[in-house]
Amino acid sequence: MINHAWLIPVFPALAFPIIIFLTRRVRPLSALVGIAAIGASFVMAVGVLREVLLNGVTMAHPVEYASTWLGIPGLLKIEAGVLIDPLAAVMLLVVTLVALLVEIYSVGYMHGDPGFSTFFGYLSLFSASMLGLVLANNYFMIFFFWELVGLCSYLLIGFYYHKQSAARAGLKAFVTNRVADFGFMLGFFFLFAIFGTFNFRELAAAIPSYQNTGFLALAAALVFIGPIGKSAQFPLHVWLPDAMEGPTPVSALIHAATMVAAGVYLLARAFVLFASLPGIMLLVAYVGGFTALFAATIAITQRDIKRILAYSTISQLGYMVMAMGIGSMTAGMFHLMTHAFFKALLFLGAGSVIHALEEQDIFRMGGLYKDMKVTVSTFVIAALALAGVPPLAGFWSKDEILAGAFDHGFTGLYIIGTLVAFLTAFYMFRLIFVAFFGDRRAGLHAHESPLTMTVPLVILAVLSVVSGFVGAPFVSHGFSSFVYYGEPHHIEPNYGVMLLSTIVALAGIGLAWLLYGRPSDVPARLAERYRSIYKLLVNKYYIDEVYLWLFHRVGLGLAEAFNWHDRHVVDGVFDGVGDVTRLSGHKLRLLQTGNLQTYALVIFTAVVIIALWMAAPVLGGVIQ
Amino acid sequence: MANWHLLTVEILTAALGLGLLALGLLVPHSDRRGIAYVATAGLAGILAVAIGMREASGVVLGGYVIDPFGTYFKILFLVAAMLTAVCSYDYVEKMGLNQAEYYALLILATLGMMILASSGELVSLYTGLELMTITFCILAAYHLGDAKSAEAGIKYLLLGAMSSAIFLYGLSLVYGSSGTTVIREIGQQVATRGASPALLLGTIFILAGFAFKVTAVPFHMWSPDVYEGAPTPVTGFLSVASKAAAFAALVRVFFGALPDLHNFWVQLFIALAVLTIVLGNLVAIPQTNIKRLLAYSSIAQAGYLLLGIVSFSVLGVGAVAYYAMLYVFGNMGAFMAATAFYNNDGSDEIKDYAGLARRSPLVAALMLFSLLSLAGIPPMAGFVGKFYLFMSIISRQYIWLAILGILMSMVSVYYYLLVAKAMYLGNPPEGSKPLQVAPGLQVAMVVSLLILFILGIYPTPLTNYAMNSAVTFFMP
Amino acid sequence: MITLNHYLAVGGLLFCIGLFGALAKRNAIAVLMGIELMLNAVNINLVAFNHFLAPDQVTGQIFAIFVIVVAAAEVAVGLALVLNIYRRRLDSNIDDLDWLKW
Amino acid sequence: MLDVSALLFWLLAAITIAAALAVVLLKNIVHSALYLVLTFAGVAGIYILLQAEFLAAVQLLIYAGAVAILIVFAVMLTRRGDIKASNLYNFNYLAAGVVSLALLVIIILGNGRMAWTAAPAPAPASNVAAIANAFLGRYAIPFEVAAVLLLVAMVGAILLARGGKPER
Structure with missing residues (x-):
């Protein structure tokens, strides 16, 4: 199966033209082609994983095969190749599985949309590109697909192109990502300039013995700009919240589970490069940690369900990047995997709600649990997993990152991570209490979504529960002896960290319940009837007020500051660069007067200047 | 005199062009459409012959070089001419006159380019260049009902004549300082006699002439005006083929006759490339007319091609050859879309493209993907081409130049996307109808769209061919 | 003794006079005249080089004949264009040809 | 001491240059066209000095004959307004003068420093x-x-x- 792994991206790649050119008019057929293709890829991915497990393919002994794609003898060889190691095998499984479920879900979600077929076409193209990215055995190929997934993301964000905001969001995503890709490209060009190859394994063999670490660090820093853009790290994260303008299944697949994780995957692929440069590792770790905290604080203030999830995604991606930075590639990839499942679930659940209500503001929802039992219960499971409540998936992966930070002595990052865990639990359950519980708002007619949508939810919910166990410290030969850097190792359970993170998660949930969970008119009625108990309630409310004050003055203030910074400084810089470029274009344009003799004068002036500049020294005193 | 057969392609082209002129006198006006088909079919036939001769090599009459490098470019010209011919059917009919002469001139311009690309001798190089230039003047002014077209014609003629005067002065100095006009012999003379003041001056003047033809800044100023005024298919042809021909001749002259002076002229090319890339991309941003936008974009593209010259290596020449070929499809694709739009709406303003995607998905897609290819975004062919060009200068340690080039191609995405935004996100004007595109043009559009993708995803055959032709150029 | 350089100097002078005419005159026909002067200057160069440096072959003279032919073709097309524009705008001044700009 | 051919050269050169200057300096385009014919004839004379008799004939026939007449026709066909002010300068003639002069200096100095190498062979x-x-x-x-x-x-x-x- 491994020898045919190159077929995995080919299936959806074929589905794209078939859907666009052949089955466009017949919608069910389009969906069928798309799902069948990704289904085939999924089966292949399972087969590959099985063989990797059975045949002793390890990180140190991967399977690689390639043929030359572009070649210039003696100077340059670019391969189209496949590199299968446990890292790729896991990633293949995650991508195909989530993509398959999302496509099935989309049958229900996109039902009746005029762009139904096109949507499946784009999804197939995206899946093909993403799978190609995962299989790539060299920087050039990964960049090729990296750009392609960016293009698909752009197409899908702007899917509702008649909406002005969607159009703008698509453009923003595209431009921001081009900036990042520019850095990435320069970075691996520098690597090529140093080592003369793009191949990951050849580079991995050459990098540790390379002496000129200054130049290497520059290359690594440039490569890191790629993940900063694609995985929406500060300060290039601005595109991701806006990207929520796309259809919700797209948000689930591309902007939560897979594409945005490509940056983390790249860090894992290029881990040798980063691991040999402690300074860059520290930079990676702190960019990740800061992004995690920063995005989590913003998530607290959001009202739009998809925006909460978007900031949550940025925050969790920061977590993964931080894990990479502290040297724990295993933990980062583990969290990538579990996060893919529960975050996809959260988005699909949100989509189910949006589908039912056509409403995205959580404060205009409420009481949905009565009508949408499957959606709400799976959503809660996912939220618990994200919050890190044991024994769900998120607990194990997050705990491993925190334990890693703690064990390696990154106390600051450990504190940040724990704080983020608390905030995460809080904002997720704020969302749940406000949107799903409490009173039903008037005028809302919720209904459960069709089976095509709920079945994927249930499957993802199961995965959100169980997928953490493969990496739990109590499992021998778990995830850490499978995907690793250096030597396979076994994570020792750190009970102190576990306990603290559990407490923090529960505290976050509890605080959310205190602030948003209680039916708000009950205290009022009680206060009317029993004035003596009212004091107690007031006292209790007083505690709330403290919390609230703390939050509003400190927490929310911070969040607002971040938010303002985000809107004005970061966006402003991007706009400013654009303005300068555009204005210089306007000024330079005026040189073009339309008079042909002026043009001729410019030409001959140029000739004279060139002659004076170039010829004078060579002629040796012609013009002295 | 036994190797006349090497000239088959040129002779057939001349015969086709002259035959069409004669045919135009014989065929009644009502049947003139047939001439367009004859022209296209004839070009296709010659293309097949040229492809069959791609490995041929030899020297005719001591000064005319047939080699894979030249034949590669001839194939390029023929492809471009075919696309232009297909693109012109409706447009020329709309202009309303002299169809036979139009196609004949198109083909004779192609002949001029072929001579230019294959000349191993300065006299035939000059005549080829002038055949191309003068024919283009007439074609640029061909839209007789439009004053802008005449203005484009006279601008191109006068500026072209001035630039070719200085070019010619340079040729005379090179002839004087080497005593011969055969490029190979000049190379030998320069190697033995070394640099001299007149030779260096001649080099500068020749460079100015080529810089004019390839629209390098600051010799570029004619091009936006001429591109805007000329009939759209002619603009496409001019921007693609004449530029490629000038590059082929430039490579022959500078790499063949003046390689010993490369330390001297490479610096000039670096300066030109930097100016061209920066200015072309920046001034493209505020443009509102699609043809002017494409003019500035094609100035910028010329800057990228100059990078291949700067690298002064086999890789650089191969990269120029490859990029020129895919540039044919990228740029002609954009011009085909612009022509189709003009045929329907009579406008070249970008704002009128609003909502084009809903009026004609094919035209919009062709425009979008052509522009993406020009911007160098994978998986479009332009990506591979730019990659080769940047690689060629990186291998010569001009890393800063590569960075500048990549940075400016990021900028280019901005203005390309402005067009895409109008087409995909704007609303079509009230009462607008779907675009009517002739079947022939539709086929050409689909073909060039496919080729843009194929060359991006599986470029190896063409890159190998381009590299091989570059290698034979260096080792005849 | 009249040397090659004397002829080249005449050529250079003629070239630059022609260039000045081409750059500085308003009338399109005058610009064409300037260009003709430039081409004649080149021909003086070519023939002089031929005469002084490589008299065994007639390359320079041949080249000059081709230049004359090309110049004639250029003049023909150029004057036709001038006539065309004149009929439309009643003007053959280049200053006024600025519909295409920016 | 001047020999005949040198005298002829100086004479022809003076006529050619003076006529060329007249072409670009005069304000009446008809006069310019006539001086253009004189320039062409002067150049033909220089060709004869350089033993290019055939070329001189071609020059007279094509330039002084055909081209000049074409130009005169075009002048007549596009005549409008005052013929005495039909050939004026444009607004950037000063810059044009500077650039032309600079180019002249460069060309003359560049050529002047050359040591031309002649091929030792007799003319056909x-x-x-x-x-x-x-x-x-x-x-x-x-x-x-x-x-x-x-x-x-x-x-x-x-x-x-x-x-x-x-x-x-």
């Missing part, structure tokens, strides 16, 4: 025969191209001069 006995051989021999290809070029120019000139009348 008959220019005309040698030229004919070259045209039909080594330069057959540019010769044919030039023929095509003239045809193109003819077709183009007719098309463009006839103007925008659609054919019936």
